[in-house]
Amino acid sequence: MQNSSFPELNTPERTLLGPGPSMTSPRVMRALSAPVIGHLDPEFLRVMDEEQQLLRLVFQTKNELTLAIPGTGSAGMEAALCNFIEPGDAVLVSVIGFFGERLYEMAKRYGAEVDRLERAWGEILDPAEFESALKKKNYKLVALVHAETSTGALQTGIPEIAAAAHRHGALLLLDTVTSLGGIPVEIDRWDVDIAYSAAQKSLSCPPGLAPLTVSERARQALAARKTPVANWYLDLNGLEKYWGQPHAYHHTAPCNLHFALREGLRMVVEEGLEARFARHRANAELFWEGLEALELSPFIPLEYRLATLTTPRIPPGVDDAETRRRLLEEYNIEIAGGFGPLKGKVWRVGLMGYSSRRENILLLLAALDRILHG
């Protein structure tokens, strides 16, 4: 076979302004290309240890059990659910978008009796509604999405929801895929028991690792299980013995992804959490101002609009797919369309991590202006 029929890979450099992946900084890409070393090499174990310390800083937690699951955000979601659900457990899931729906679907597959707390896509729940639902049953776990990437809504009141869950003896599980590293996530202060995220959004790393943190309360629940965790690969009992002493082989760690994540986390800590959140907010506001000038109205009200992901409404008469195709082909910019009930109604624009820069925003606004107004 001719080598020339399979030319060398030549991936375009896109301006990634969709819901993820975000752009990766050159520093992260350099770390990614470091030499491959063994998963039990003392140098690699040192990298993992530092990665763990950095993850605690970024999650704002002292949780001992804090690590990065091999796999994308959905693997983090699986790990967060499978370790704490035994068949027949009662679980309450807030479903207000595509990822709440995924939590519901996964929890059912682990044999939980799952109840849904629902709202129309684009809305959020009041903590009092969790409290009322919690009175009805002895739930073991309450699961919700902090930043719903399908709608652009931020679920506020997490400390109140966590307190309500604890008053009723339930654990609180929070999906922070589209929040961690871009907007405040305070695991200890909010008293969240289980949280996971993904490397490729506001942490600006390539996809493939899912940060996860587990409180002492949740660890006790894990220790008290009567049945083995249904998913061998994501069983925290095994993963914990690899990340900590005795560093027993569990899987062949994707070492380069860990090098990249360590660098991405180092960049978060170097910038400072407060400064980073302020940058994401200021850039989101710049984008919102620009949208107003283009007469594109955000779908989510300002009070609970995400700084990391905006969902402008698609004006009547504008072709969703054609606009996105032109952005990609003519301007090299990726944004995404809506899911489910929001398909054809909104675009999804992510301003996360290394993508959250003024020059990217001005480029997108100018490109949209030319496409929409000629």
Ligand SMILES: Cc1ncc(COP(=O)(O)O)c(C=O)c1O
């Ligand atoms: C809120 C949320 N949860 C979970 C996921 C799943 O992550 P992944 O696509 O990395 O598996 C995503 C992905 O966009 C997400 O936005």
